Structures are given as C-alpha cells and as structure tokens.
Amino acid sequence: MTIDLTALGWDAEWAAYAARYGEHRPGRVARVDRGVCTVLAAAGPVRASLGGAVLAAAARDLSALPCAGDWVLLARWPDGRTTVEVVLPRRAxxxxxxxxxxxxxxxxxxxxxxxxxxxxxxxxxxxxxxxxxxxxxxxxxxxxxxxxxxxxxxxxxxxxxxxxxxxxxxxxxxxxxxxxxxxxxxxxxxxxxxxxxxxxxxxxxxxxxxxxxxxxxxxxxxxxxxxxxxxxxxxxxxxxxxxxxxxxxxxxTPGVRAVGLLDGVAGLDRAFADIVGLAEGCRYADCGHDGEPACAVGEALLTGELSARRWESWRRLQREVAQEGGRREARLAAQRRGGWRSARRRAARPPSPGGF
Missing domain, CATH: 3.40.50.300 (P-loop containing nucleotide triphosphate hydrolases)
Structure with a gap:
C-alpha cells in the first residue's frame, strides 16, 4: 500500500525542513497510543516508537510530543525498529x-x-x-x-x-x-x-x-x-x-468535557471581536467598563446591543486566561531558577583527576 503524502498536505516547505535532517523518511501521524505512533508514510502505514531527541524535548515540554496531524521524520534501525526522530514545526x-x-x-x-x-x-x-x-x-x-x-x-x-x-x-x-x-x-x-x-x-x-x-x-x-x-x-x-x-x-478528537484556555489573549480577542470593537469606542483607553463615563461597552449593555450573558462570558474567560498566564510565568521562572541552581552546582564541583 502506498500513500500520496501531497494529498495529505506534504509540500515544498515541509520538504525543505526535512532536508536539514538528512535521509529520514517523512510521514504524518494518524494516531498515538501510549507513546507509539501510527504514521502514514509513502510506503504505507508504520508503527513507530519515540526516538531519544523527541523524548528529550518532551521532558522539557510535553507539547513537544507528536500528536495526530504532526509531520514527523522516521528512522529505520537494523533490528527492525522504526522511531520518530523529529517532529517538524507546526503551522497550526x-x-x-x-x-x-x-x-x-x-x-x-x-x-x-x-x-x-x-x-x-x-x-x-x-x-x-x-x-x-x-x-x-x-x-x-x-x-x-x-x-x-x-x-x-x-x-x-x-x-x-x-x-x-x-x-x-x-x-x-x-x-x-x-x-x-x-x-x-x-x-x-x-x-x-x-x-x-x-x-x-x-x-x-x-x-x-x-x-x-x-x-x-x-x-x-x-x-x-x-x-x-x-x-x-x-x-x-x-x-x-x-x-x-x-x-x-x-x-x-475525543469529546472534551472541559477545555481550559492557556494564555491565548489573541484567540480570545478574535472570538469576542464585537466586544473588542466596542471597547475601542470608549473615551478612556484604560476604561474598566465598570461605570466609567462614555463607556461604549456600558452603553451597549444598556441598549441591548451587547447581551449581559455574552459580557459575563467574556469577563470570565479573560480572568481565566490572565490566571493561566500568571501560572505559566511562575512555572517558567521556577524552571529558570532550577537551571541556574544546576549550573552553579556544576561550576562549584571540583575537577576530576586529570582535569576531565
């Protein structure tokens, strides 16, 4: 069974990325089961485990793990194993x-x-x-x-x-x-x-x-x-x-019972473009939309142009995104502190005999 990768979206830009990594075979991930990927390659579907570089990247950030839709590069080993060695940059x-x-x-x-x-x-x-x-x-x-x-x-x-x-x-x-x-x-x-x-x-x-x-x-x-x-x-x-x-x-995708938002301010602004547009008409650039004079959002709520339900939905999601942004910054700061501590310990470690 052969598969036309161009029909699945493979193009010159992906090929240019792949060329940087040598002779690995490209393929697209169809499914991931407990760390084993089903990959659609030109010669047909293959089952592939995760290579060392992919596992190392995932140890730093779990979002680096391959998922359905990813373009990946595969390596075939003498013992018959196939591994995912590279996850190509995602466009979306x-x-x-x-x-x-x-x-x-x-x-x-x-x-x-x-x-x-x-x-x-x-x-x-x-x-x-x-x-x-x-x-x-x-x-x-x-x-x-x-x-x-x-x-x-x-x-x-x-x-x-x-x-x-x-x-x-x-x-x-x-x-x-x-x-x-x-x-x-x-x-x-x-x-x-x-x-x-x-x-x-x-x-x-x-x-x-x-x-x-x-x-x-x-x-x-x-x-x-x-x-x-x-x-x-x-x-x-x-x-x-x-x-x-x-x-x-x-x-x-599986049915999602709840979807938490990360610090995606841009996506939220586009989803609520009507409220963002109203806010641009407020007299003050830092308007809090909470009783300030000449507040376009407040006026829209009074006239019914903007429903109270949608306004409350916007405020709730804004708070959630702000909270998650703060948590993310705290996590990154902790990672940086951990990296600095490790570097200091390595610098303070006495050299081994022979200077190695």
Missing part, C-alpha cells in the same frame, strides 16, 4: 490547558487548515461552550468554523445558524445533517487535497458521523442518540487523522 495547533496546576498545554491536533467547533442543535446548543471552543480555534492559527450538527432535528436550522452567528463574529456557522447528507458541501471544500479539517466538540456531537459522511464510508464508529435526554453517546476515545478519498484529511 489546537492546544488546551491540562488539568494540572502547572499551566502546561496538551496538543489536541496539529497542522490544521480549518478548525471546526462542532455543536449539536438538539436538545439545544451550548452558547458558552461555543464561545470557549472558538477562542481555542482562533488561537490555533487555523481558520475557525462553527458546525451545527443534527440540523434535521431543528425546526428552522437556518434561523438558528443566523442567531448563533452573533456569538461567532466573522466565523461561518454551518448547519449540517450527516445522517441526511445535508449542508456538507462547504465542509467538503475544507478537506480538498492537501487540506486538513479538525473537529472539536463534546461527546455525542456527531463528529464521527461527520467524518464518515465526508469520507463516504464508515471510518469511525458511531452510536445513536440516548432516549433519556436526546444526547449522543460518547464514541471516540482517541485523536485520529482520517485520510479522505481523493485527498485531504479530517482529524476527529
């Missing part, structure tokens, strides 16, 4: 904060051209979740989309999409039904040859059904809607890159 990455207190990041998917926030219309969309995931998508460097799944269950999916466009300024909002094949054409353009679409959303949102509909075959397992509450069942438990026949790829 979906990164969420891990559950720990050290403000580190977990890469959900890499090298996306578009990042779709997938939200089911039934029983009803969670607007706050859409806002949070959009901030993550904006910060990734990929082009964000909002995909409203199970649109066949909505009375008027087009009107619902127009309504939700207010919380996704400048972002396409696409109602789709994978079961009926409705509304998929705009998404097919996102998985054209050489392009990669990432799907981000809660369990049961219909991400796996979307993958299957775009691929034209059952590539990911799916389950039906629960009768009790109308919600979809959790299906995917790993991140997987799925090649699409004819070129392009989709990365399906």
């Amino acid at each position: 990455a979906l990164i969420r904060r891990t559950a720990g207190k050290d403000a580190s990041g977990q890469v959900l998917a890499a090298n996306l051209d578009a990042a779709a926030v997938v939200e089911p219309v039934h029983p009803e969309p969670d607007v706050g979740r859409i806002e949070r995931l959009l901030a993550l998508a904006h910060e990734s460097g990929a082009r964000p989309l909002v995909v409203l799944t199970k649109a066949d269950l909505a009375a008027d999916p087009v009107a619902l999409a127009r309504q939700l466009a207010a919380v996704a300024p400048g972002v396409p909002v696409l109602p789709v039904s994978a079961e009926r094949g409705v509304g998929l054409d705009p998404l097919r353009a996102e998985v054209a040859p050489g392009r990669t679409l990432g799907l981000l959303g809660p369990s049961g949102a219909g991400k796996s059904s979307l993958v299957n509909a775009l691929a034209g075959a059952v590539m990911m397992p799916t389950q039906g809607i629960r009768r009790v509450d109308g919600k979809g069942r959790h299906t995917t438990t790993w991140r997987a890159l799925v090649p699409i026949p004819g070129g392009g790829a989709v990365i399906d």
Whole structure:
C-alpha cells in the first residue's frame, strides 16, 4: 500500500525542513497510543516508537510530543525498529490547558487548515461552550468554523445558524445533517487535497458521523442518540487523522468535557471581536467598563446591543486566561531558577583527576 503524502498536505516547505535532517523518511501521524505512533508514510502505514531527541524535548515540554496531524521524520534501525526522530514545526495547533496546576498545554491536533467547533442543535446548543471552543480555534492559527450538527432535528436550522452567528463574529456557522447528507458541501471544500479539517466538540456531537459522511464510508464508529435526554453517546476515545478519498484529511478528537484556555489573549480577542470593537469606542483607553463615563461597552449593555450573558462570558474567560498566564510565568521562572541552581552546582564541583 502506498500513500500520496501531497494529498495529505506534504509540500515544498515541509520538504525543505526535512532536508536539514538528512535521509529520514517523512510521514504524518494518524494516531498515538501510549507513546507509539501510527504514521502514514509513502510506503504505507508504520508503527513507530519515540526516538531519544523527541523524548528529550518532551521532558522539557510535553507539547513537544507528536500528536495526530504532526509531520514527523522516521528512522529505520537494523533490528527492525522504526522511531520518530523529529517532529517538524507546526503551522497550526489546537492546544488546551491540562488539568494540572502547572499551566502546561496538551496538543489536541496539529497542522490544521480549518478548525471546526462542532455543536449539536438538539436538545439545544451550548452558547458558552461555543464561545470557549472558538477562542481555542482562533488561537490555533487555523481558520475557525462553527458546525451545527443534527440540523434535521431543528425546526428552522437556518434561523438558528443566523442567531448563533452573533456569538461567532466573522466565523461561518454551518448547519449540517450527516445522517441526511445535508449542508456538507462547504465542509467538503475544507478537506480538498492537501487540506486538513479538525473537529472539536463534546461527546455525542456527531463528529464521527461527520467524518464518515465526508469520507463516504464508515471510518469511525458511531452510536445513536440516548432516549433519556436526546444526547449522543460518547464514541471516540482517541485523536485520529482520517485520510479522505481523493485527498485531504479530517482529524476527529475525543469529546472534551472541559477545555481550559492557556494564555491565548489573541484567540480570545478574535472570538469576542464585537466586544473588542466596542471597547475601542470608549473615551478612556484604560476604561474598566465598570461605570466609567462614555463607556461604549456600558452603553451597549444598556441598549441591548451587547447581551449581559455574552459580557459575563467574556469577563470570565479573560480572568481565566490572565490566571493561566500568571501560572505559566511562575512555572517558567521556577524552571529558570532550577537551571541556574544546576549550573552553579556544576561550576562549584571540583575537577576530576586529570582535569576531565
């Protein structure tokens, strides 16, 4: 089995990076299971463990570990082993904060051209979740989309999409039904040859059904809607890159119960571009939007141009990002202190006999 890497996005820029590392074979990570990668290489899929340089980089920063969507360079050893020796620089990455207190990041998917926030219309969309995931998508460097799944269950999916466009300024909002094949054409353009679409959303949102509909075959397992509450069942438990026949790829991520934001101020500003635009109209550049005179945000809240719910969502996420930024700085400072202490201990160590 051979694989056309250009259909998966390999291009001259990636090849130029790879040329710096000699004769290693390139490939794209489809899946990672406990440190073992399934990599799509030109000669076919291979299973590869992590090489020493990759493990050393991950010891300093866990986000250096390969993930679905990464382009990597492989080495084949005389004993038959294949290892990932290099993770090539990422053009885009979906990164969420891990559950720990050290403000580190977990890469959900890499090298996306578009990042779709997938939200089911039934029983009803969670607007706050859409806002949070959009901030993550904006910060990734990929082009964000909002995909409203199970649109066949909505009375008027087009009107619902127009309504939700207010919380996704400048972002396409696409109602789709994978079961009926409705509304998929705009998404097919996102998985054209050489392009990669990432799907981000809660369990049961219909991400796996979307993958299957775009691929034209059952590539990911799916389950039906629960009768009790109308919600979809959790299906995917790993991140997987799925090649699409004819070129392009989709990365399906596990359902996320909670997504913590890192210090992604730029992504948050783009997700709330309407509030940022209002704030620029305030009389004072340092306006706190808390009763100051000529506050454009306060006026918008009074007139109803800006909803109190969206304003509170913005403030909550701003506090979270500021807090995580502080934690990250504290972690980096501790690492620097640890490095200085190690350097001082090495400098104070007496030389060994013979001067070595």
